[in-house]
Amino acid sequence: MNITILGAGLSGISLAYFLQDRDDIEHIDIIEKDDDIAGLCRSIRKDGYTYDIGPHILFSKDKEMLELMLSVLDAKNDLKRSNQIIYKGRWVQYPFENDLSKLPKDDLDYCVSMFKANPYRGYEPKNMLQFFLKTFGEGITNTYLRPYNEKIWKYDPSFMDTQMVERIPQPTDEEIMRSASGETVDGYVHQLYFHFPSEGGIEAVPKGFARKLTEKCTIHLNEEVSEVWKTEDGSFGIRTNSENEYVSDRLISTIPIQALNTAYKAAPSSVVEHVNDLKYNSIIIAFVKTKEDLSGDNFAFMNPEKDIIFHRISKMDFLGDAYKSDSATYMVEVTYRKGDYTDQLNEEELKHRISDGMVRVGFAKELADTTFINITRHEYAYVIYDLKHKENMTAIRDYYKAEGIDLNGRFGNFEYWNMDKVLREAKNMAESF
Numbered sequence: 001m002n003i004t005i006l007g008a009g010l011s012g013i014s015l016a017y018f019l020q021d022r023d024d025i026e027h028i029d030i031i032e033k034d035d036d037i038a039g040l041c042r043s044i045r046k047d048g049y050t051y052d053i054g055p056h057i058l059f060s061k062d063k064e065m066l067e068l069m070l071s072v073l074d075a076k077n078d079l080k081r082s083n084q085i086i087y088k089g090r091w092v093q094y095p096f097e098n099d100l101s102k103l104p105k106d107d108l109d110y111c112v113s114m115f116k117a118n119p120y121r122g123y124e125p126k127n128m129l130q131f132f133l134k135t136f137g138e139g140i141t142n143t144y145l146r147p148y149n150e151k152i153w154k155y156d157p158s159f160m161d162t163q164m165v166e167r168i169p170q171p172t173d174e175e176i177m178r179s180a181s182g183e184t185v186d187g188y189v190h191q192l193y194f195h196f197p198s199e200g201g202i203e204a205v206p207k208g209f210a211r212k213l214t215e216k217c218t219i220h221l222n223e224e225v226s227e228v229w230k231t232e233d234g235s236f237g238i239r240t241n242s243e244n245e246y247v248s249d250r251l252i253s254t255i256p257i258q259a260l261n262t263a264y265k266a267a268p269s270s271v272v273e274h275v276n277d278l279k280y281n282s283i284i285i286a287f288v289k290t291k292e293d294l295s296g297d298n299f300a301f302m303n304p305e306k307d308i309i310f311h312r313i314s315k316m317d318f319l320g321d322a323y324k325s326d327s328a329t330y331m332v333e334v335t336y337r338k339g340d341y342t343d344q345l346n347e348e349e350l351k352h353r354i355s356d357g358m359v360r361v362g363f364a365k366e367l368a369d370t371t372f373i374n375i376t377r378h379e380y381a382y383v384i385y386d387l388k389h390k391e392n393m394t395a396i397r398d399y400y401k402a403e404g405i406d407l408n409g410r411f412g413n414f415e416y417w418n419m420d421k422v423l424r425e426a427k428n429m430a431e432s433f
């Protein structure tokens with residue numbers, strides 16, 4: 001049997017890696033639209049700097065997949081998280097609820113009193129906002145969780161379901177009191193320590209897997225899938241923008257479900273409607289340099305304030321010697337959706353809003369202290385678990401399963417998956433083939 005995998009991101013490459021040793025598979029074609037592999041794990045090189053599409057760190061509760069990712073690297077840096085939330089000019093150590101004493105007195109009292117006298121505890125949460133109110137109380141929700149989540153998702157949390165947050169533990173009264181009295185407690189400890197490739201950015205992970213592919217696998221670059229169809233004998237035909245055609249016994253798609261559905265002309269209008277109803281965010285990544293280093297030995301800074309355009313800034317110098325600069329370099333993230341306010345900002349307006357944000361958070365003394373090295377836009381960044389996600393994806397998956405097309409990957413299967421989960425799902429699929 002021969003197999004075609006659409007997309008050469010981490011999913012596509014790792015699927016080939018997990019499948020290639022099977023005796024019943026003769027050949028695997030991987031078809032990729034870009035001029036290189038790695039997709040969202042691609043690292044950008046500009047003016048001697050290397051940075052990723054958003055800060056990618058290697059951590060996982062799934063130790064087997066974490067070890068596997070680390071095993072394909074030449075060398076790694078072992079790092080300890082040092083993340084801050086910038087709130088009203090103060091630095092509150094992440095996660096917010098574990099460092100409440102850094103808040104101004106009024107905000108501290110609001111957070112603590114509403115945590116203790118929380119009228120929402122007895123409810124079964126039906127959406128993300130209700131989950132926050134039940135778990136953290138009105139104070140912590142309105143001070144940080146709600147504005148930050150609105151900013152990153154560009155979506156009201158009362159229209160998002162609980163899939164992403166339902167595993168967050170409820171802090172105890174004792175933990176909140178310790179945090180309010182000045183003790184900084186490390187939270188979300190599974191991501192307290194993390195790893196990063198010593199060189200080459202996060203791309204070193206998919207490139208490491210690609211190096212392990214045997215001659216059974218062929219990666220075809222600059223080949224954008226434009227049409228997919230089923231032949232009479234049940235195999236699949238694939239045509240690309242360069243008019244090349246491939247025929248395959250089995251087909252796995254890791255390209256965004258929107259791209260597959262456009263190419264699969266046989267999809268009925270009901271499936272097209274479900275695909276069009278899926279919500280996702282795009283992302284602007286600005287790589288900037290400042291005149292001097294005003295952010296200390298920290299990595300990521302979250303910002304819930306509405307008048308600052310970015311929700312997160314990450315300091316690249318933190319990641320190791322290969323990423324250090326002579327002052328400070330940052331990756332700034334701004335999410336948007338097609339046609340929204342941010343999408344309509346032109347390059348100059350965007351740069352002005354980012355430079356202004358850098359001054360407001362205190363990383364630059366004046367606008368001219370921020371220099372832009374590069375700005376890129378990436379259409380598919382975050383899956384949004386809106387209230388219709390489950391219904392839409394169930395209908396889409398059922399249809400493609402019946403057609404014999406396997407869906408995998410973050411946007412291929414339309415789930416908020418990190419690299420560890422992407423690998424786990426690729427392994428699961430390969431084992432069930």
Ligand SMILES: Cc1cc2nc3c(=O)[nH]c(=O)nc-3n(C[C@H](O)[C@H](O)[C@H](O)COP(=O)(O)OP(=O)(O)OC[C@H]3O[C@@H](n4cnc5c(N)ncnc54)[C@H](O)[C@@H]3O)c2cc1C
Nearest residue numbers: 007009010011033039040054056057224225409410418419
């Ligand atoms: C801002 C941000 C931060 C992140 N941080 C972390 C982190 O800290 N830790 C972590 O573990 N994970 C992180 N992730 C998640 C991680 O990037 C993904 O889990 C992983 O890269 C998904 O791989 P994939 O192969 O499923 O998808 P993709 O990387 O999207 O791969 C899909 C591939 O399909 C190709 N393609 C698309 N359309 C076509 C077409 N028509 N024809 C042919 N090819 C096509 C694309 O070019 C791409 O190469 C982050 C993601 C983002 C956006």
